[in-house]
Amino acid sequence: MQSNAALEYDYTVAKLFTYVTILFGFLGMLVGTILALQLAFPELNYLIGEYGTFSRLRPVHTNTVIFGFTVSGVFATWYYFAQRVLKVSMAESKFLMIMGKAHFWVYFIGALIATITLVFGISAGKEYAQYEWWIDIVIVIIWLMWGVNIFGMIGIRREKVLYVSIWYYLACFLGIAMLYLFNNASIPTYFMTDGLGSINHSVSMYSGTNDALVQWWYGHNAVAFGFTVPIVGMIYYFLPKESGQAIYSYKLSLLSFWGLMFVYLWAGSHHLLWSTVPDWMQTMGSAFSIVLILPSWGSAINMLLTMKGEWNQLAENPLIKFMVIASTFYMLSTIEGPIQAIKSVNAIAHFTDWIPGHVHDGVLGWVVFMTMAALFHMAPRMWKKEIYSKKLMGIQFWMQTTAVVLYFTSMWVAGITQGMMWRAVDEYGNLVYSFIDTVTVLHPYYVIRGISGVLYLAGFILFAYNMYKTITAGRKLTEEPQFRTPMA
Amino acid sequence: MTIHDIQGYGMFFLTILLTVLLYWYILYLYRSEKKGERNFEKYGRIALDDSIGTPPVEEKSASEEDRRTKEQN
Amino acid sequence: MFFHWLEKNPFYFALMVSIVISFAGLLEIVPNFASAARPLSTTTPRTVLELAGKNVYIKDNCIACHSQMIRPFKSETDRYGKYSLSGEYAYDRPFLWGSKRTGPDLHRVGNYRTTDWHENHMLNPPAIVPGSIMPAYKHQFTNVADIETAYAEAVTVKNAFFTPYGPEFKRTRKAWEAHRPKVLEDAKKIAADMKDEGVKKMIANGEVPEIVALIAYLNSLK
Numbered sequence: 145m146q147s148n149a150a151l152e153y154d155y156t157v158a159k160l161f162t163y164v165t166i167l168f169g170f171l172g173m174l175v176g177t178i179l180a181l182q183l184a185f186p187e188l189n190y191l192i193g194e195y196g197t198f199s200r201l202r203p204v205h206t207n208t209v210i211f212g213f214t215v216s217g218v219f220a221t222w223y224y225f226a227q228r229v230l231k232v233s234m235a236e237s238k239f240l241m242i243m244g245k246a247h248f249w250v251y252f253i254g255a256l257i258a259t260i261t262l263v264f265g266i267s268a269g270k271e272y273a274q275y276e277w278w279i280d281i282v283i284v285i286i287w288l289m290w291g292v293n294i295f296g297m298i299g300i301r302r303e304k305v306l307y308v309s310i311w312y313y314l315a316c317f318l319g320i321a322m323l324y325l326f327n328n329a330s331i332p333t334y335f336m337t338d339g340l341g342s343i344n345h346s347v348s349m350y351s352g353t354n355d356a357l358v359q360w361w362y363g364h365n366a367v368a369f370g371f372t373v374p375i376v377g378m379i380y381y382f383l384p385k386e387s388g389q390a391i392y393s394y395k396l397s398l399l400s401f402w403g404l405m406f407v408y409l410w411a412g413s414h415h416l417l418w419s420t421v422p423d424w425m426q427t428m429g430s431a432f433s434i435v436l437i438l439p440s441w442g443s444a445i446n447m448l449l450t451m452k453g454e455w456n457q458l459a460e461n462p463l464i465k466f467m468v469i470a471s472t473f474y475m476l477s478t479i480e481g482p483i484q485a486i487k488s489v490n491a492i493a494h495f496t497d498w499i500p501g502h503v504h505d506g507v508l509g510w511v512v513f514m515t516m517a518a519l520f521h522m523a524p525r526m527w528k529k530e531i532y533s534k535k536l537m538g539i540q541f542w543m544q545t546t547a548v549v550l551y552f553t554s555m556w557v558a559g560i561t562q563g564m565m566w567r568a569v570d571e572y573g574n575l576v577y578s579f580i581d582t583v584t585v586l587h588p589y590y591v592i593r594g595i596s597g598v599l600y601l602a603g604f605i606l607f608a609y610n611m612y613k614t615i616t617a618g619r620k621l622t623e624e625p626q627f628r629t630p631m632a
Numbered sequence: 633m634t635i636h637d638i639q640g641y642g643m644f645f646l647t648i649l650l651t652v653l654l655y656w657y658i659l660y661l662y663r664s665e666k667k668g669e670r671n672f673e674k675y676g677r678i679a680l681d682d683s684i685g686t687p688p689v690e691e692k693s694a695s696e697e698d699r700r701t702k703e704q705n
Numbered sequence: 706m707f708f709h710w711l712e713k714n715p716f717y718f719a720l721m722v723s724i725v726i727s728f729a730g731l732l733e734i735v736p737n738f739a740s741a742a743r744p745l746s747t748t749t750p751r752t753v754l755e756l757a758g759k760n761v762y763i764k765d766n767c768i769a770c771h772s773q774m775i776r777p778f779k780s781e782t783d784r785y786g787k788y789s790l791s792g793e794y795a796y797d798r799p800f801l802w803g804s805k806r807t808g809p810d811l812h813r814v815g816n817y818r819t820t821d822w823h824e825n826h827m828l829n830p831p832a833i834v835p836g837s838i839m840p841a842y843k844h845q846f847t848n849v850a851d852i853e854t855a856y857a858e859a860v861t862v863k864n865a866f867f868t869p870y871g872p873e874f875k876r877t878r879k880a881w882e883a884h885r886p887k888v889l890e891d892a893k894k895i896a897a898d899m900k901d902e903g904v905k906k907m908i909a910n911g912e913v914p915e916i917v918a919l920i921a922y923l924n925s926l927k
Contacts, residue, residue, distance in 0.1 A: 151684055183807070186831075189840035197840045199766040228682035265764035269799045298715045303688040306715060307678040314715070315722050322727060331865055333857040337876040341854030345760070347861055352794030354742055356802055357734050381679050390676030395661045398672070402657065405722060406650060409729035418776040419802065420791035425733060495772055495806035567780035575783050579809040584836040624683065639736045646728060660708050670709070
């Protein structure tokens with residue numbers, strides 16, 4: 145390989161995805177903050193007519209943060225670190241380079257169109273799977289284009305062993321592909337008749353209870369393979385690289401990988417406790433949710449132990465701070481989830497605000513923190529510039545951490561309050577509260593959540609600003625830093 | 633035999649199989665390292681020494697040549 | 706060694722991951738398909754107007770705040786009525802159980818709310834339920850519901866999944882034109898209990914406002 149002395153990693157596609165990660169992150173969180181404020185102050189529902197109601201905007205929020213922010217973050221980090229751990233540059237294959245760029249543009253344009261359809265209420269009606277059938281086809285194409293890059297890069301690699309992060313990204317690719325295809329299987333009504341009605345409309349292949357099972361098998365595991373698996377993959381690369389410490393136990397990372405793969409898929413039915421799905425499935429969902437603590441904590445502890453003997457870095461390097469608190473929030477939400485999956489707890493928690501509370505300590509504390517840390521780590525290496533401001537990063541860290549804590553504490557209280565009020569009976573066994581009583585009582589908590597949303601969004605804007613200034617005005621680096629990210 | 637019986641047996645045996653596989657894997661990981669056949673922890677270095685100039689922890693083509701020469705012998 | 710070989714060959718590795726992750730789905734979900742999809746003897750497929758209403762329910766995403774799943778607890782059956790049974794959902798594509806109750810459950814809302822209640826409530830929720838944080842859905846009074854698509858849906862589920870719709874449900878435009886007056890007739894019956902003049906005028910012109918379809922759907926939830 146002497147002829148490749150001048151060879152460099154090519155970050156063109158990674159850079160493109162970095163831009164849209166920030167763009168979709170901002171949009172998704174902006175809409176999320178508006179939603180939070182709408183629950184506290186319902187007058188805000190009427191800002192843009194029928195398109196601005198809480199109900200219309202909610203899928204815009206969820207889909208933008210999942211398929212916009214998180215997925216493009218996964219793509220951005222993939223196009224960055226895969227080259228490095230496989231020891232092969234994108235520049236070495238013209239085909240992969242063209243596919244990578246095409247992947248980006250199809251994804252970006254597809255995501256914009258998909259978001260617009262949601263605003264107009266073109267929806268298949270399943271949560272986190274609202275996109276209608278033709279958008280699903282585009283999404284499958286986008287996903288396969290990513291697959292081409294994954295297997296292409298692996299095919300031309302120099303490093304024989306696939307680093308554990310690659311395992312996780314591969315599993316993300318396979319898992320999401322399987323789940324998405326099965327859950328979105330539907331029949332377009334236009335083609336089943338002589339062209340009657342709207343071409344957008346389709347009916348689900350499954351009905352009633354079966355549809356619910358497939359949907360939550362998907363819904364739960366989309367969290368697994370979108371919010372857990374690739375993010376674990378991310379931290380297994382970026383934390384060791386940033387801290388200069390190899391993973392505490394490589395063997396443990398492999399074990400928890402297989403554990404996670406096997407156990408996660410069973411737990412989906414914990415979304416359907418006390419519903420009309422068969423009892424044994426509900427029990428299975430509960431039981432496996434508890435078992436799931438093992439592989440999750442296996443990964444989380446492995447991350448924390450990676451810092452063994454190097455805890456001083458926590459004080460010195462804000463990026464380490466981001467990653468360590470991300471794994472801490474990961475531990476919190478992976479213990480909280482199983483608790484909510486216990487049938488008796490679920491009887492109170494289900495349908496209440498504790499559930500969005502749980503989701504958000506996972507996504508805000510774990511997914512977004514880790515993704516931002518990864519992008520901060522990548523920026524100086526991709527643009528060869530020093531991070532613009534360490535101080536801003538510190539401010540952002542505390543703003544967002546405060547926001548997450550406010551979010552989940554207020555929603556814990558709100559959820560348990562509401563759950564208890566729904567079931568409260570007086571001495572004669574009559575219900576004490578009418579439904580509306582259990583809504584008005586939540587107002588203060590909704591206000592707190594609104595504030596936390598504003599804080600978090602502001603922190604994200606600081607992040608975007610810091611990235612922008614790094615790219616445009618950061619001090620030039622003469623050589624690539626090996627471990628710790630340089631910042632001014 | 634109804635579909636539920638098949639389901640029950642399938643689950644039982646597959647769970648046992650996968651449990652055995654998992655423990656076998658743990659044993660394999662630790663024993664092959666103890667016997668000195670493999671060193672898994674060195675793969676942790678892949679993330680650290682990842683600039684394009686540094687040699688891979690295990691070269692892909694080199695080890696394939698290894699195997700080929702072994703097969704020839 | 707088996708595992709060694711697995712780690713180095715990405716193809717077999719991917720295959721192994723696929724097997725491990727599809728295991729749960731195969732054993733947990735697939736077998737249920739045989740038994741859980743059967744309707745109760747009293748469950749009937751929805752009319753075209755109700756289907757159109759269901760599509761309005763999906764379009765305005767009511768599922769974001771309302772569930773359709775009454776759990777078997779006394780506090781729930783006291784509040785919402787009989788607990789839900791699997792067979793009741795046999796014709797629901799997609800299922801609309803929801804996962805969050807920012808507002809109350811709606812699975813049996815047809816038992817205790819009326820057309821005029823819904824009409825007033827959708828225009829201004831806090832006026833009917835003081836303290837309500839639900840937004841008004843005034844646009845449903847002027848938007849036209851897509852009854853043709855609803856008809857196409859009925860024909861599709863009849864042909865693809867043997868949902869028991871009558872012989873008059875055929876895939877041709879002619880069959881639809883023949884069925885259309887029946888839908889307008891149903892809509893007129895709902896609108897008779899409403900006070901909004903615009904709604905009645907639209908139906909007289911052969912168009913069904915979204916609110917009428919939606920109320921027909923909500924009334925059918927029993």
